[in-house]
Amino acid sequence: MSTDARQLAALATLLADETRAAMCLALLDGRAWTAGELARHAGVARSTATEHLHRLVGGGLLAQERQGRHRYVRLADASVAHLVEDLAARLEPCGHPGRGLRQAAATEAMKRARTCYDHLAGELGVAVTDAMTERGLLDQRAGFALTDAGLAWLTGDGGIDPASLRRQRRPLARGCLDWTERRPHLAGVAGAQLCERFLAQQWLVRIGSGRAVKLTPAGRTGLRDLLGIG
CATH class of the missing domain: 1.10.10.10 (Winged helix-like DNA-binding domain superfamily/Winged helix DNA-binding domain)
Structure with a gap:
């Protein structure tokens, strides 16, 4: 062997x-x-x-x-997170009902929006990714890469410090297969920086002590203005 x-x-x-x-x-x-x-x-x-x-x-x-x-x-590190998330994305959806209303509510919250290590996942994470793609900021045909317009947007309207991007050794943009949506969401430095900004500005807040997050009223307004999501 x-x-x-x-x-x-x-x-x-x-x-x-x-x-x-x-x-x-x-x-x-x-x-x-x-x-x-x-x-x-x-x-x-x-x-x-x-x-x-x-x-x-x-x-x-x-x-x-x-x-x-x-x-x-x-x-x-992030590569371990990607490994675990990629494995979870290959599981067949469970057909059994949740154990009570509380468990069902927690499951639905995770599907709507959650953190995946340091970036945004779930329906909201995929929606942000799709909106960036539709606006020409992200090219999923070229191995999940930010376009020139996307990089300018990230350090402009996106509010990300350009210096924070240069300090990273990780890929700027990476596709991460979402285990509930079965479609990719944005990972890498760009995904992490956006998620950090959304949390810092309280556009997103955590639900309890788990991975689930939810949009605040400020977040709904902010994402509508930023990416037309809403």
Whole structure:
């Protein structure tokens, strides 16, 4: 067996566990979580969560950092987020109803708008991507690239500091297959910067402690003026 085959099998094994998969999906919100928070989310004991986290950190999927007495974990980088989201997008939609009205409402909120690591996903994320494409700001035919007009818009009307784009090593624009819409939304530096701006201006606010976000009245007005969405 080749070294590549062994490494690929080892990587797949890291996600071939429901608890570890649940933790990675939770961390797609782009924030750092404690072991206790992830244990509660996955419905396991803290000791069990810690054991799984050690495997995920050791396998390179998660990174950890300490602040005082607390240890936090997050996805290692954007490429891990893309891997998890791409795998989730290939799942068949579940035909079973949600477990009660609360679960159904949470699922619908995730479908409408959520963060995918550091960029916007769901119906709203795809709508922003489509609007940029229709306006000639984004070319999906050329490997998901910002056009010259798109770059000028991003650093003009989009309100993004040009210096923040030059400091990045990631692709400026990248297509990320949306696991609920089954269509691509904008990732990469451009997607991350837009999502950060929308949250900073409170056009978007988080719903609870998860990945779901919702448009505020200011956000509806802002996106209508910015991209004609509304």
